[in-house]
Amino acid sequence: MRSGGRVILVGAGPGDPELLTLKAVRALREADVVLHDDLVAWEILAFARPVARRIAVGKRGGCQSTPQAFIEQLMLREARAGHVVVRLKGGDPFVFGRGGEEIAALHAAGIAVEVIPGVTSGLAAPAAIGIPVTHRALAHGVALVTGHSADGDGTPPDWDALVRSRLTLVIYMGMAGADAIRASLLAAGMKGSMPVAVISNATRAEQASIVATLDTFVEAARAGRLRSPAIIVVGDAVGLASVDLAHGMPAIPTRAVM
Numbered sequence: 001m002r003s004g005g006r007v008i009l010v011g012a013g014p015g016d017p018e019l020l021t022l023k024a025v026r027a028l029r030e031a032d033v034v035l036h037d038d039l040v041a042w043e044i045l046a047f048a049r050p051v052a053r054r055i056a057v058g059k060r061g062g063c064q065s066t067p068q069a070f071i072e073q074l075m076l077r078e079a080r081a082g083h084v085v086v087r088l089k090g091g092d093p094f095v096f097g098r099g100g101e102e103i104a105a106l107h108a109a110g111i112a113v114e115v116i117p118g119v120t121s122g123l124a125a126p127a128a129i130g131i132p133v134t135h136r137a138l139a140h141g142v143a144l145v146t147g148h149s150a151d152g153d154g155t156p157p158d159w160d161a162l163v164r165s166r167l168t169l170v171i172y173m174g175m176a177g178a179d180a181i182r183a184s185l186l187a188a189g190m191k192g193s194m195p196v197a198v199i200s201n202a203t204r205a206e207q208a209s210i211v212a213t214l215d216t217f218v219e220a221a222r223a224g225r226l227r228s229p230a231i232i233v234v235g236d237a238v239g240l241a242s243v244d245l246a247h248g249m250p251a252i253p254t255r256a257v258m
Contacts, residue, residue, distance in 0.1 A: 005079035007106055008086050009093040011118015012036075016203035017043040019119045027116055028052075032083040035074060039090040039229060041204070048086075068098060072105040079111045090229075092120040096146055096172050120144075122170040125202035125231035129209050130242035138236040139168040147174025147181050147232065156184065163188040168235035175228045178218045185214060185234065195238035200230040211241045 008027045013019040028034065028047040036045060038058025045054055057066040057074065071087075078085045093099030093115055106113040122144045126133050133142040143165065145157050162169055163185060174181050175198075186192060192215035199209040212220040214234065221230075 004112070005082040006084060006112035006114070007075050007079050007102075008084070008114045008116060009099050009102060010086050010088050010116045011092040011097070011120070012040045012044050012088050012090050013119040014091060014121040014124035014203045015039070015041060015201065017041055019124065019203060020044055020047070021116065021118065023116050024118065027086050027114075028088070030084050031086040033078045034086045034088055035071065035078075036088040037090045040088055044088070068101065072102055075102065075106065076109050076111060079106075089118070090121070092118045095120040095122065095144060121202050121229070121231055122172055125199040126168075126170065126197070126233050126238075126241075128202050128207060129197065129199060129211075131197060131233055131240060132237055133168045133170060133233070133235075135237045135240070138240075139166070141165070141167045143167045143169050145169055145171050147171040147177050159184040160188040163190045166235075168233065168237050171232040171234065173228070174232045175221070175226070175230050178221065178232070181232070182214060182218055190214060190234075194234060195236065195241075197233040197238045197241055198224075198226050198230055199233070200226040200228070202229075202231060211238060 010024045010027050012024065025047050029049055031048055031052050034045065034048050034052055034054045035057045036054060038056060048054065057071045075085055075087060087102060089097045089099065091097060099115065103113055103115065123133060133139065143162055145162065171181065192213060194214045195211065196214050196217040197209060197211045198217060198221045199207065201207050208224060208226055210220045210224045210226065
């Protein structure tokens with residue numbers, strides 16, 4: 001056992017092991033305990049030392065999830081035992097990863113903590129099919145939004161303000177509430193012809209996507225059997241998506257359904 005237990009919140013990136021940062025790899029090689037999300041690829045977990053304990057503490061929509069309070073108590077217990085704990089999260093710890101909650105709990109308990117950012121799927125997924133989320137002529141900014149509340153869990157985003165902003169909208173966890181998201185955007189005045197992309201399992205070998213419109217994307221995603229984890233991208237810049245972009249991996253090609 002080592003003295004001076006501490007916790008490192010590490011972003012594992014969107015899925016492709018080659019998008020893991022060097023600093024994240026170094027942290028994994030130092031860890032005594034790795035508390036990891038369900039969606040973290042085994043190739044990434046393989047960077048941990050062979051003697052490190054790997055504990056799954058996943059959260060996935062539609063499935064039984066590990067309670068957040070339990071995760072925080074587990075981090076505290078292991079750090080107080082003198083262990084180096086890596087809390088390995090898909091994407092980035094501070095982008096819909098509950099990293100803010102966890103760092104607050106650790107600080108309150110006097111536990112040393114470090115944060116290593118990761119590539120968030122909200123930026124990696126559009127890039128994987130050639131969508132620039134910002135563009136001088138089409139989008140002066142981007143908004144990262146959770147769609148989880150669209151299925152009745154929590155306060156929904158201010159869709160009216162988002163539509164008025166004319167920013168590219170990148171919606172996480174929106175598949176279950178896709179119908180409600182579409183209805184909200186249309187009610188807020190967004191045109192039905194606005195380009196929309198859905199990217200499932202971005203950067204992974206099983207990546208699949210569709211490019212459609214606000215009027216048609218829900219049905220197109222269902223027809224393509226796209227499932228979570230998936231990112232929904234809404235905005236004029238989606239029209240720049242490449243339907244035959246080479247990913248360097250055996251991915252299902254993006255299909256345009258306009």
